[in-house]
Amino acid sequence: MLAVSVLLAIAATLSLAIGAYPIPLARVLDGTLSDSEWSVLTRLRVPRVLASCVGGVAFATAGAALQSLFRNPLAEPGLLGVPSAAGLGAATALIVLGHGTGLWLGALIGAGIVMLGMLMAMRRTASNLVGGTITLLLLGVAINAACAAGIALLTALATEGELKTLAFWMLGSFASLTWPQVIAMATATMLGALALSRESPALGALALGERSAHMVGVSVTRLRLRIALVTTAMVACVTAFCGSVAFVGLAAPHIARLMVGAAPRRVLPLSALLGALLCVLADLVARAIAAPIELPVGAITSILGVPLMVWLVTRRTSAL
Amino acid sequence: MSTERALLRVLGVGRRAGTALLLESVSFAVDEGAVLAVLGANGAGKSTLMAALAGDSTLDRGDIEFSGKPLAAWSPLELASRRALNASEPPVPFAMSVADYVALGRPFAAPDAEAVTAALAECHADPWRARDYATLSMGEQLRVQLARSLYQLGASEGRTRCLWLLDEPCAHLDMVQRQFVLKLMQRFAKALQWAVVFSTHDPMEAQAIADHALLMRHGRALLHAPTEHALDETTLSACYGQPIVAAPAFIAK
Numbered sequence: 001m002l003a004v005s006v007l008l009a010i011a012a013t014l015s016l017a018i019g020a021y022p023i024p025l026a027r028v029l030d031g032t033l034s035d036s037e038w039s040v041l042t043r044l045r046v047p048r049v050l051a052s053c054v055g056g057v058a059f060a061t062a063g064a065a066l067q068s069l070f071r072n073p074l075a076e077p078g079l080l081g082v083p084s085a086a087g088l089g090a091a092t093a094l095i096v097l098g099h100g101t102g103l104w105l106g107a108l109i110g111a112g113i114v115m116l117g118m119l120m121a122m123r124r125t126a127s128n129l130v131g132g133t134i135t136l137l138l139l140g141v142a143i144n145a146a147c148a149a150g151i152a153l154l155t156a157l158a159t160e161g162e163l164k165t166l167a168f169w170m171l172g173s174f175a176s177l178t179w180p181q182v183i184a185m186a187t188a189t190m191l192g193a194l195a196l197s198r199e200s201p202a203l204g205a206l207a208l209g210e211r212s213a214h215m216v217g218v219s220v221t222r223l224r225l226r227i228a229l230v231t232t233a234m235v236a237c238v239t240a241f242c243g244s245v246a247f248v249g250l251a252a253p254h255i256a257r258l259m260v261g262a263a264p265r266r267v268l269p270l271s272a273l274l275g276a277l278l279c280v281l282a283d284l285v286a287r288a289i290a291a292p293i294e295l296p297v298g299a300i301t302s303i304l305g306v307p308l309m310v311w312l313v314t315r316r317t318s319a320l
Numbered sequence: 321m322s323t324e325r326a327l328l329r330v331l332g333v334g335r336r337a338g339t340a341l342l343l344e345s346v347s348f349a350v351d352e353g354a355v356l357a358v359l360g361a362n363g364a365g366k367s368t369l370m371a372a373l374a375g376d377s378t379l380d381r382g383d384i385e386f387s388g389k390p391l392a393a394w395s396p397l398e399l400a401s402r403r404a405l406n407a408s409e410p411p412v413p414f415a416m417s418v419a420d421y422v423a424l425g426r427p428f429a430a431p432d433a434e435a436v437t438a439a440l441a442e443c444h445a446d447p448w449r450a451r452d453y454a455t456l457s458m459g460e461q462l463r464v465q466l467a468r469s470l471y472q473l474g475a476s477e478g479r480t481r482c483l484w485l486l487d488e489p490c491a492h493l494d495m496v497q498r499q500f501v502l503k504l505m506q507r508f509a510k511a512l513q514w515a516v517v518f519s520t521h522d523p524m525e526a527q528a529i530a531d532h533a534l535l536m537r538h539g540r541a542l543l544h545a546p547t548e549h550a551l552d553e554t555t556l557s558a559c560y561g562q563p564i565v566a567a568p569a570f571i572a573k
Contacts, residue, residue: 067413071410071413072413073413073414201427201428202427202428204424204427205424205427207412207413207414207416207421207424208409208412208421208424208468209409209410211374211376211405211407211409212405212407212409213427214374214375214376214396215374215376215400215403215404215405215472216400216404216424216425216426216427216472217396217397217399217400217401217427217428218396218427219396257414257415261415261416261417261420262414262415262416262420263420
């Protein structure tokens, strides 16, 4: 945990300095930065590094909580359909309404509508102790399918420029965020992460199965509702501004679990740190490797995360 | 049966799924310190009854009282410290040590290593405490699950008057293991005045430890009586709808 925190601090510092417009760190400490350097640092670099930390925390903790809730290591934040709903909202804003700048608002509205719909459907159907989780999962599958269809229809109407904007947004990016946007993301993520960590004992007991978790005192149906609400809200806020950053929500909890075991009270905080680290590094690579061209950060998270995860997973199976 | 010592009271319980009657006006009581065996053919309603006692299905009719109070009036945590269930369980999705698994019996409290060890020792499962739960055999997993319930119910602290429900606990066990598990259930019933209710397909398990037997058929209670009166060729033939004869059998001592 300490090692990961130190790595995160180093990565974040490096990330502040490196980029298309390098900022020498020694001069930051001296206070001898030029006005333009200062402006790059405070208006571009710092919000960007913060956003990538926050995005990593949101995707990773949501993924960890959903994996415990669904008792399935394949669960990830996209499972409940929020990122694809946000994508549909963004596509609608861009293509139908022609608002390139209102992308995030469209995404937030799209995600919000889906979240409300899902909660209403859950109130009616997911009250069963054992079948409810499957219901929730199938709702997510249905939402994903509907949103994919909507996006496909809209892209048929889109111009080439709109298609490129949309594709880039959907792959995720931590670039060009304003301070108020970063603060909104950070607040939502912090509240969400706190709420999830309060649920970690109950999430841990779900490893026994819904029925046994109920027997040891967990109110399973209410827990399910709360986790669905918190994770979707968190993911919606981040996705609206940064797009869907692939793989972090799946990989970070796995890596954390292989490091500290399955108990959510240890997995959640470590996933948060690992998710932030993965996103900061991915963002750094995305803009440094082919500067001044920016690569999509979602692709980089996968490129960084996949080998690490494959190594950890195969190492574990050979040890058993 | 002396009703003032009844820890569990089932009062005219009924449950239906669509038009099918799963349970119909089932009534019985279990005293503290007593073991009840629930017998019946497949589909007779044993598991539905166990689920009703475990509180994970809603009743269409009747009421269930534990320790003089309807189940619905208990808070989930209060009830969890006094009532445990062992039934067939889905596999654990993540790698987890046996000791951590047992500690999930009380998820909201800090793990009590001593009590976990004591519970594992009762089930002769302490050598596996550091093993990955998923690598244990089915019979070994069952003993760890029993240890989880003992930990949940505070067995090592001597918590009395609990309700221990077991749905076919011996289904996958060899005859020696089966005898061990039955004796364990009986021991806690007697030592801590727990009410133990278990379902089984084998009348010999009832004969081995049960004070009373409940014979079910088509969702109804056919007969509820002390085991020595409840189990004979006539009653069992009626219960299973087939002629049943007593014959010598092998039993582990």
